[in-house]
Amino acid sequence: MAPIQRTAQAVWSGDLRSGNGKISSTSGILKETPYSFATRFENSPGTNPEELIAAAHAACYSMAFAFTLSNKGYQPTSVETQAVCSLEPQATGGFKITKIRLETRGQVPNIDAATFQQVAQEAEAGCPVSNALRGGVEIELDATLV
Numbered sequence: 001m002a003p004i005q006r007t008a009q010a011v012w013s014g015d016l017r018s019g020n021g022k023i024s025s026t027s028g029i030l031k032e033t034p035y036s037f038a039t040r041f042e043n044s045p046g047t048n049p050e051e052l053i054a055a056a057h058a059a060c061y062s063m064a065f066a067f068t069l070s071n072k073g074y075q076p077t078s079v080e081t082q083a084v085c086s087l088e089p090q091a092t093g094g095f096k097i098t099k100i101r102l103e104t105r106g107q108v109p110n111i112d113a114a115t116f117q118q119v120a121q122e123a124e125a126g127c128p129v130s131n132a133l134r135g136g137v138e139i140e141l142d143a144t145l146v
Contacts, residue, residue: 010035023047050085050097053133058083060129061102068123069108077107099138105146116145 008030012021022032039046058081069076086099102124108116120143124130130139 023052050087053097054083054085054100057085057100057102057127057129057133061104061124061127064127064130065104065106065120065123068119068126069106069111072119074108074111074119077109079104079106081105097133097137099140100133101140101142104141104143106143107146111145113145117143 006026008023008025010021010023013019017037020034020036022034023030024032034046035048036044036046038044040048040050061083062079062081065079065081066076069079081102081104084101084103085097086101087095088098090096104120106116106120111119120141124139124141133139
């Protein structure tokens with residue numbers, strides 16, 4: 001199978017504090033979506049890089065968990081994941097993404113809590129986004145069987 005490539009583009013105008021940008025993706029789901037200093041550091045409407053990383057991680061992990069459960073003979077009813085991406089100021093200046101916390105709830109018939117936890121960890125170890133971030137970012141997993 002050939003590598004799968006996905007493309008997004010960001011355009012920034014102006015300086016950091018008063019400037020603004022727009023993000024677009026080839027699929028069209030992001031189309032000149034605004035981002036700025038205020039959307040990143042002041043919670044103004046719009047998106048920011050950390051929110052997009054969290055969304056990608058939540059989506060990827062949910063899929064990886066459902067895949068891993070299915071491979072082990074369990075058919076999930078649902079897997080819901082929230083990813084919390086932490087951006088922290090650094091003593092040397094600037095900011096760093098330091099941690100992503102995955103909070104997952106799964107409805108999975110005929111599985112016990114211990115097996116659910118084991119499969120959740122296996123899925124995180126195989127999640128492509130987790131693996132892309134691993135090494136530079138702490139990844140924390142909280143999985144709950146409902």
